Amino acid sequence: MKRIALALALGLGYGLVVSACYEIPSTPVFGYEKDDISCSDYVDNDVDGLIDCADPDCLELSHLCGEDIPELPVDEPENTLSACTDRIDNDGDGQFDCGDDECKDIPETCCLREFTDETCSDGIDNDGNGYADCRDFGCSGGMFVTVCSENTNATCSDDIDNDGDGDIDCDDSNCAGTNACQSGGTGTEDTLAACSDGVDNDGNGYTDCEDFSCSMSEDPEVFEYCENVPSEDTLETCSDGIDNDVNGYTDCEDFSCSQAEDAEILEYCASLPSEDTLETCSDGVDNDGNGYTDCADYSCSQAEDAEILEYCDSILENSPEKCQNGLDDDGNGYIDCADYSCSQSDDIETRQVCQESLADAETSADDRCSDGLDNDGDSFVDCEDWDCSYNPEVTVCGVGICEN
Incomplete structure (x- = not known):
């Protein structure tokens, strides 16, 4: 009888656990291991990899674990090794530890595990982020990874897709400047595939149907394709906020609008807010609405006005002092070593800071x-x-x- 009673008790207890309806917690660390029952059932109820008293939830919410933990932090930064390994969503953004982008930016957390030649060429998604080998930014942007570059004569003529972007040798735009892909190279832009892939395959500065080898092709299929590509050369298409010809430039950012022969289009483009004076290049505002502010906008950093160029040069984030002052000196949204002008500077003393x-x-x-x-x-x-x-x-x- 004792055995039957015990079995019934266990069955009832189990039923209490499995019949409960829990929503998937938005932050599993502080999920639904919340009472004496769920903290003593040998089940990982909140699916965070921690069971019963091994889960911080139980330390705080159950009487069975006999420990206290501090109150949850409120909007504290999650950008240090300790904060990125405490299984707490310190900054309250719904992500914690390696799930938080700020933690992934700290290599010492070991959140990302594809950053060596070995792990970047084994065909395995080692860090489980959905990208394997050179398709993973940890590999393609890896400080010590050499197997993901396709920009030398050797890697641009070995019949291998070294950087894993789907383009081999001279079909890869990264190879455009190499001797292997100059005249006599294999990069061409005269087939339907090459004229519709969004890549400057022959490295001449023109992509797809902007390239005469496509738009004036003798291949009827290629010629017909280019004839039917939507144009961006009317007032309507130059003011609709759409990249109609799919060349990467929208409305008056596209030369077919800003340098059109139609006076009405030119007048419209000229009427738009500009970012090409010293005042508009130093006010912290994206005056022309193209997504780039002040000297991060080419209309400022490459202006013909010497005064603007001098100003933009003066705020560059490219010295040891500016690359460790905690400020976004050039206003491009990246601070110190997070800015390529610091971490990839031509000046070795500046790079050493990073x-x-x-x-x-x-x-x-x-x-x-x-x-x-x-x-x-x-x-x-x-x-x-x-x-x-x-x-x-x-x-x-x-x-x-x-x-x-």
């Missing part, structure tokens, strides 16, 4: 990674810094931090 292991004429990578200093100011010193741990030139750090 990379602990970057050697120079006087100091080797090993020296910089064993000097006890936080050379790039990211709060990680020497081998605790991701780039020391994974730079092939560094021999003093042993196994990578994400493999420990």
